[in-house]
Amino acid sequence: MKSLLTEAKRFVVKVGSALVTNEGRGLDHEALTRWSEQIAVLKQEGREVALVSSGAIAEGMQRLNWRERPRALHELQAAAAVGQMGLVQAYESCFRRHGLHAAQILLTHDDLSNRKRYLNARSTLLTLLGMNVIPVINENDSVVTDEIRFGDNDTLGALVTNLIEADCLVILTDQEGLHTADPRKDRAATLVREARAGDPQLERIAGGAGSTLGRGGMATKIIAAKRASRSGAHTIIASGRGHDVLLRLAAGEAIGTHLRAETVPIAARKQWLADHLQARGRLILDAGAVTVLREKGRSLLPIGVQAAQGDFERGELVVCVGPDGSEVARGLVNYSSDDTRKILRTPSSEIEAKLGYVDEPELIHRNNLVLI
Numbered sequence: 001m002k003s004l005l006t007e008a009k010r011f012v013v014k015v016g017s018a019l020v021t022n023e024g025r026g027l028d029h030e031a032l033t034r035w036s037e038q039i040a041v042l043k044q045e046g047r048e049v050a051l052v053s054s055g056a057i058a059e060g061m062q063r064l065n066w067r068e069r070p071r072a073l074h075e076l077q078a079a080a081a082v083g084q085m086g087l088v089q090a091y092e093s094c095f096r097r098h099g100l101h102a103a104q105i106l107l108t109h110d111d112l113s114n115r116k117r118y119l120n121a122r123s124t125l126l127t128l129l130g131m132n133v134i135p136v137i138n139e140n141d142s143v144v145t146d147e148i149r150f151g152d153n154d155t156l157g158a159l160v161t162n163l164i165e166a167d168c169l170v171i172l173t174d175q176e177g178l179h180t181a182d183p184r185k186d187r188a189a190t191l192v193r194e195a196r197a198g199d200p201q202l203e204r205i206a207g208g209a210g211s212t213l214g215r216g217g218m219a220t221k222i223i224a225a226k227r228a229s230r231s232g233a234h235t236i237i238a239s240g241r242g243h244d245v246l247l248r249l250a251a252g253e254a255i256g257t258h259l260r261a262e263t264v265p266i267a268a269r270k271q272w273l274a275d276h277l278q279a280r281g282r283l284i285l286d287a288g289a290v291t292v293l294r295e296k297g298r299s300l301l302p303i304g305v306q307a308a309q310g311d312f313e314r315g316e317l318v319v320c321v322g323p324d325g326s327e328v329a330r331g332l333v334n335y336s337s338d339d340t341r342k343i344l345r346t347p348s349s350e351i352e353a354k355l356g357y358v359d360e361p362e363l364i365h366r367n368n369l370v371l372i
Helices: 029-044 055-061 073-095 107-112 115-128 153-163 200-205 219-233 247-251 268-274 287-296 337-342 348-355
Strands: 009-016 050-052 101-107 134-139 168-173 194-196 234-239 255-260 281-285 307-311 317-321 329-334 369-371
Touching: 009 029, 009 153, 029 073, 029 247, 050 055, 050 115, 050 153, 055 073, 055 200, 055 255, 073 101, 073 134, 107 115, 107 219, 107 307, 115 153, 134 369, 153 168, 153 219, 168 219, 168 247, 200 219, 219 234, 219 268, 234 247, 247 369, 268 329, 268 369, 281 287, 287 329, 307 337, 337 348
Parallel strands: 009 050, 009 168, 050 134, 101 134, 168 234, 194 255, 281 317
Antiparallel strands: 234 255, 281 307, 317 329, 329 369
16 A cells, blocks of 8 residues: 555645643644654655644643633633644744744634635635745634534644645544554454545444544544545545654555545535535435436426425525435525425426516526535
């Protein structure tokens, strides 16, 4: 097995809280120094690297002498605000030793769900990479709420990978990679060295949350790999404590778990639609509509929709599910939830009779719809 990173020209490296803060004991400056040295070498080889780093809340907890992660949102936000100062300062200091600059990028889900802000974020990141600057990206935990958060930096790493069209996502963790079972509990567990990103079997064998410091676990990394594969990016899950792990991967060494992207990259607009983490409503499709969407690539018509759930306005994102509840597609709906309910199971030719007007014959046009 050859490393998926060998031919990558642009990639995202994500490091978790346990690694960055040495299991919560404060920023691990030696680890940050090692990663910055490796990234500097990769930059000399002509590669572009964006860094997604957890650790702000954990660093803030250490600075504030909090032994347990707080549950109250305002306390988490305060810890993030305190910790982010030390985190960025440490990265800037490490990269400066190699003649490189770092840039802080803080994102929320709102930044990527709004098309204009999504494009602005993309433009900023690509400009920084073109200027030989290392973007250090984190979720904006100091202002984010539960309703608009990504949920974990594995997800954020995948979204950034898609945003800048990177070739590979490298998730550095405190584990060797994905195992057939939790190696901390099962001595018979073996390392999964290579698989297809999006393989349902991977989600079944992935465990729960990994540490008390962060929000992610191996399951979130598998889902992140699936998301990154939509833009054709491969994913590598490997131990961040390994010696020169990034350089060894780039040299072709088979380290950790390699998850191949075997899907055809989807168009940028549809990638943006697929990356929406929060939808305003759900449309329940009949079996015929599911077949039309999946096999014929057509638009969604109201006659194929059995029910509408949630409150949404024209132009907002909705999830389309089949009769069994499984997600089929996502798209921007042409009618509000109230009007959608009035035209369910209705031929397009009768929309005007039901509503007194007609905007579009489709409930969701195929250009505004992406299959999941």
